[in-house]
Amino acid sequence: MPHNKRMSNKSEALERIPSGVMGLDEVLEGGFIKGGLYIIEGAPGTGKTVLGNQICFHQIKSGKVVLYVTLIAETVARMLLNLRAMNFFDEGAIGNGIVYVSGFSALKNEGLRGLLHLLRREVLARRVSIVVLDGFAAASDAASSAEDLKVFVQQLQIQADSADATVFLLTNPIESSPSSEETMVDGIISLSSTVHGSSSLRELYVRKLRGSSYLEGVHNYKIVQEGLVIYPRLEKRVGRAPRDNGELERVTSGVPRLDVMVGGGLPRRSMTMLVGPSGTGKTTFGLQFLSRATAAEPGLFFGFYETPARIRTKSRSFTTLSQALDSGAVEMMWQAPTEWLLDELADNLLKAVRQRKVRRLFIDGLGGFRKALRSRAIEPFFAALVEELRGEGVTTVCTAEVAEIIGPTMSTGMSDITDNHILMRFIEAGAALYRIISVLKVRDSSFDSGLRQFSITEEGIEIAEDSRGAELVLSSVAARARQPEIAVSR
Amino acid sequence: METTSDSRPAGKTILVVDDEFGVLEVVEYILADLGYAVVSAINGRAALARIKEIKPDLIVLDFMMPVMDGAEFLKALREDPACREIPVIMTSALPEKNIKEKCSGFDIFLRKPYKYEHLIEAIEALLGKPVKKQEE
Numbered sequence: 001m002p003h004n005k006r007m008s009n010k011s012e013a014l015e016r017i018p019s020g021v022m023g024l025d026e027v028l029e030g031g032f033i034k035g036g037l038y039i040i041e042g043a044p045g046t047g048k049t050v051l052g053n054q055i056c057f058h059q060i061k062s063g064k065v066v067l068y069v070t071l072i073a074e075t076v077a078r079m080l081l082n083l084r085a086m087n088f089f090d091e092g093a094i095g096n097g098i099v100y101v102s103g104f105s106a107l108k109n110e111g112l113r114g115l116l117h118l119l120r121r122e123v124l125a126r127r128v129s130i131v132v133l134d135g136f137a138a139a140s141d142a143a144s145s146a147e148d149l150k151v152f153v154q155q156l157q158i159q160a161d162s163a164d165a166t167v168f169l170l171t172n173p174i175e176s177s178p179s180s181e182e183t184m185v186d187g188i189i190s191l192s193s194t195v196h197g198s199s200s201l202r203e204l205y206v207r208k209l210r211g212s213s214y215l216e217g218v219h220n221y222k223i224v225q226e227g228l229v230i231y232p233r234l235e236k237r238v239g240r241a242p243r244d245n246g247e248l249e250r251v252t253s254g255v256p257r258l259d260v261m262v263g264g265g266l267p268r269r270s271m272t273m274l275v276g277p278s279g280t281g282k283t284t285f286g287l288q289f290l291s292r293a294t295a296a297e298p299g300l301f302f303g304f305y306e307t308p309a310r311i312r313t314k315s316r317s318f319t320t321l322s323q324a325l326d327s328g329a330v331e332m333m334w335q336a337p338t339e340w341l342l343d344e345l346a347d348n349l350l351k352a353v354r355q356r357k358v359r360r361l362f363i364d365g366l367g368g369f370r371k372a373l374r375s376r377a378i379e380p381f382f383a384a385l386v387e388e389l390r391g392e393g394v395t396t397v398c399t400a401e402v403a404e405i406i407g408p409t410m411s412t413g414m415s416d417i418t419d420n421h422i423l424m425r426f427i428e429a430g431a432a433l434y435r436i437i438s439v440l441k442v443r444d445s446s447f448d449s450g451l452r453q454f455s456i457t458e459e460g461i462e463i464a465e466d467s468r469g470a471e472l473v474l475s476s477v478a479a480r481a482r483q484p485e486i487a488v489s490r
Numbered sequence: 491m492e493t494t495s496d497s498r499p500a501g502k503t504i505l506v507v508d509d510e511f512g513v514l515e516v517v518e519y520i521l522a523d524l525g526y527a528v529v530s531a532i533n534g535r536a537a538l539a540r541i542k543e544i545k546p547d548l549i550v551l552d553f554m555m556p557v558m559d560g561a562e563f564l565k566a567l568r569e570d571p572a573c574r575e576i577p578v579i580m581t582s583a584l585p586e587k588n589i590k591e592k593c594s595g596f597d598i599f600l601r602k603p604y605k606y607e608h609l610i611e612a613i614e615a616l617l618g619k620p621v622k623k624q625e626e
Contacts, residue, residue: 078603
């Protein structure tokens, strides 16, 4: 009996249908459940038809037969014309693995019964594994009552069961909740698009999924040549179990005197935030950190501001960095200043880290993540990113620019998330500008908190041996502050 | 129940077979305005049921349809001695080479979405110019 197939033994794992849509199977924790009835809802332009077709074209690759039934105003020919630009589109498969028919005439002439009859006939005759009904709203409108629609959905479910087919209903956002169809289907995926400033942000949200856990909340997506690409929210992807093995090993920062200040080098797997205004030398510091990368400890530059060509020019005087770049021990990834999604950036970064087994990572800088398209606060995202990088065994240095050129206090809002905090700033004394560096925090370690003067030379950052230079500068600043103002008279 | 529809006969008769209601309506309107008598059907089986009765002079046939698609219909048509000479214009969103892999026996192919001038040119190439219906 077809219905009994749905009441599976608890010990049997439910068979999954992979969607073939990047990121979606991760959100669904394995894909759709075979034989289920799913609603994909969204306003026009959110990508329902693209998503429906993407799933279909993925299924036919494994030899399955798919039936795509349209009830929408757009003709099949026009829809296929619009899909031709997509990479997943395979013209040769149409009429073979994937069949497109219009159900509109059947619905118009014979109502829901006629549509059901068409679906039943086609599913059985073609031995279809996947059915997409695009424009389910037209079926809803044709129903004479809520009861009528319930009966239609139930019969659709029975038909799908008997053919072991998985059914997707594409429709406009369901207005009255809970609606008949909502309560009866096995899953509901919502697509939406909102305007953020002058950009639009697309969001996918699983409202319901029977028989499976899933990544809850909102996940951003884009519609590109590959079709829909989903970027699951990083906070949901991060494992709950700590992946830090508690080791206390140190790695050199590339700046010898800083290694002494922080107690013997940066703790391995830690995240160090370099905070300071523009021009203090944060990028130079980061490049020095990367210059110590080797084939056994590969490095990655992940930047938003300076292109790889500019970094190469900068590194000409850094012999060790040039060597590391030439040998391939360091890779550079530049994220052009376009409209990235926050989780898209994390995805790009973590893929590169895992692929190259990166051990030294320099992120230049936090502001690039802040500027990404997002509808949530950055702190939880960054905490998740820090945790992932720690789990991958990466020691990271990240820059954070602050607006204050000169000042005693500079805040990024990330001090509790990062392990180590180093402040680089300018001090104005007389007619000169001096650079001062200080260590504000090293997690679980003692450190030298004294202020030190530093300079940027052709070989990189050079920190003073002790705090005397900084004391002299700060004393002269204090002395000037105590001097009475000299009035200028005519 | 599979449906067909008729307009008032005048001049040549064209049978239009397509599962898309919107396409049927527009093609029927344009061809009737040009003086053709138009009969429509939403799939191959419905069309076969009407053929002997209406004896069309030409068939405009969609390839991808439920119940009975264009390939099956064309095969059945060519196997019937009474119908095998009826010219057929095959239409589809697929390219012609895909259609030729699955069936033969059509006279002209039009890829969807097509301009209606091209449909009219194809019809006139097979039937000659239409006889305009008498003004009422």
